[in-house]
Amino acid sequence: METVGRLDQIADTVLTVERLPGRAGLRVSGEVDVSTSDEWAQVLAALRTTDAPGRLDLSGLSFIDVRGVASLVETARRLPSGQLSLYRPPMCLRRTLEVVWTDEMDHVVIEDEEAE
Amino acid sequence: MSTTVDEASESPKSSESSADPFVHPALFYRGEAEYLAGTVPFVLDGLAAGEPVAVAVPAGNLALLRAELGADAERVRLLDMGEAGRNPGRIIPGVLRAFADAHRGTPVRIIGEPIWPSRSELEYPACAQHEALINLAFTGRDVTILCPYDADRLTSDVLADAEATHPVVIDTTGHRNSPAYAPDRVVATYNQPLPEPAVPVEAVEAAAATDIPKARRLAGARAAGAGLPASRVADVELAVTELLTNSLDHGGGTGTLHIWLDGGRFVCEVRDRGTLADPLAGRRPARPGHPRGRGLLLVNQIADLVRLHTDSGGTVIRTYFHI
Numbered sequence: 487m488e489t490v491g492r493l494d495q496i497a498d499t500v501l502t503v504e505r506l507p508g509r510a511g512l513r514v515s516g517e518v519d520v521s522t523s524d525e526w527a528q529v530l531a532a533l534r535t536t537d538a539p540g541r542l543d544l545s546g547l548s549f550i551d552v553r554g555v556a557s558l559v560e561t562a563r564r565l566p567s568g569q570l571s572l573y574r575p576p577m578c579l580r581r582t583l584e585v586v587w588t589d590e591m592d593h594v595v596i597e598d599e600e601a602e
Numbered sequence: 603m604s605t606t607v608d609e610a611s612e613s614p615k616s617s618e619s620s621a622d623p624f625v626h627p628a629l630f631y632r633g634e635a636e637y638l639a640g641t642v643p644f645v646l647d648g649l650a651a652g653e654p655v656a657v658a659v660p661a662g663n664l665a666l667l668r669a670e671l672g673a674d675a676e677r678v679r680l681l682d683m684g685e686a687g688r689n690p691g692r693i694i695p696g697v698l699r700a701f702a703d704a705h706r707g708t709p710v711r712i713i714g715e716p717i718w719p720s721r722s723e724l725e726y727p728a729c730a731q732h733e734a735l736i737n738l739a740f741t742g743r744d745v746t747i748l749c750p751y752d753a754d755r756l757t758s759d760v761l762a763d764a765e766a767t768h769p770v771v772i773d774t775t776g777h778r779n780s781p782a783y784a785p786d787r788v789v790a791t792y793n794q795p796l797p798e799p800a801v802p803v804e805a806v807e808a809a810a811a812t813d814i815p816k817a818r819r820l821a822g823a824r825a826a827g828a829g830l831p832a833s834r835v836a837d838v839e840l841a842v843t844e845l846l847t848n849s850l851d852h853g854g855g856t857g858t859l860h861i862w863l864d865g866g867r868f869v870c871e872v873r874d875r876g877t878l879a880d881p882l883a884g885r886r887p888a889r890p891g892h893p894r895g896r897g898l899l900l901v902n903q904i905a906d907l908v909r910l911h912t913d914s915g916g917t918v919i920r921t922y923f924h925i
Contacts, residue, residue: 576836586896
């Protein structure tokens with residue numbers, strides 16, 4: 487049997503959030519998975535209380551798992567507009583939406599260019 | 603692993619006396635003429651009846667059928683099974699149910715050819731299990747799925763499995779019920795311990811939530827080092843994350859990730875102590891309003907091949923990514 491390696495030399499994941507300067511919405515950086523799910527839930531709760539339009543800058547996000555996308559889509563669906571704009575989401579989020587969220591794609595709009 | 607029953611597809615709607623509207627014949631053909639004789643009337647009869655028709659077969663047979671159908675081909679959904687069905691685990695959600703579910707309320711016809719002579723030994727057990735699970739996935743549905751088998755070039759073992767996974771067999775002598783029909787047995791027969799890799803394997807254990815991002819970064823780094831492009835490295839990271847998250851939740855709280863290179867394939871495997879009781883896990887299409895339980899579905903859709911072994915001692919899910 488092979489030796490099982492150790493993971494403790496690799497740094498922990500973090501998820502940070504800040505308000506977008508001069509406009510409504512939030513900017514999130516880091517990684518979303520089961521190790522940051524509480525922080526992600528707080529981000530989504532904050533979005534629900536932020537003034538419209540719902541906008542999430544994900545240009546600093548490097549990973550999001552399927553559950554993270556599930557709660558994101560669910561949050562978007564429940565916004566008054568029923569829609570959330572995602573600015574520069576990571577490749578894995580686009581991939582997850584395209585492969586297993588084709589049914590609810592209307593709730594998220596992907597933006598790659600800076601609006602205005 | 604939790605069992606979710608999808609009432610839209612698997613509830614036993616028919617009583618013992620009423621026939622299941624789902625029809626799943628194997629077509630044993632020898633040569634192009636028999637292929638066309640067995641498939642073209644099936645397509646044309648469906649079109650004449652106003653039924654939606656899809657054809658998902660390997661590229662060579664797809665070209666043959668397209669040419670023979672002529673203008674009628676435009677009314678048929680044509681898919682290269684070598685692409686759409688490269689991983690057999692994605693055929694039910696991504697090809698068959700994707701088409702059938704888009705046309706609910708009307709009878710649907712599909713030609714699905716998931717097994718061809720160049721399918722490897724590595725792929726074949728997943729192919730046979732897929733054919734067997736079609737029966738479970740479509741019970742009660744008004745759908746016909748015709749599965750062509752190249753009787754000249756496939757082995758007698760493959761044809762024997764086809765008689766066990768299809769209630770009806772069609773050949774030049776006509777239709778006959780298959781007395782060997784036993785799909786559950788095929789699922790069980792191919793649920794075998796996976797062969798041990800013959801090359802060095804890197805292994806790490808994830809026993810806590812904070813281990814998952816670390817395991818993901820390790821797998822991503824190894825995938826990039828193996829030469830996978832950025833989009834496929836992202837797929838590897840997704841697959842590893844979903845499998846290990848499932849292990850933490852349902853697999854006894856610990857999952858062990860194994861990574862190695864097998865010829866031109868990058869391999870990621872997750873082992874845990876759970877038992878996967880639901881044979882259709884990862885094979886049901888996502889349902890609107892039901893956001894949970896899409897992790898294995900995603901893994902099936904993005905990996906080039908998924909092999910699985912599960913029993914009371916634990917579960918091993920091995921995913922392959924072509925370099």
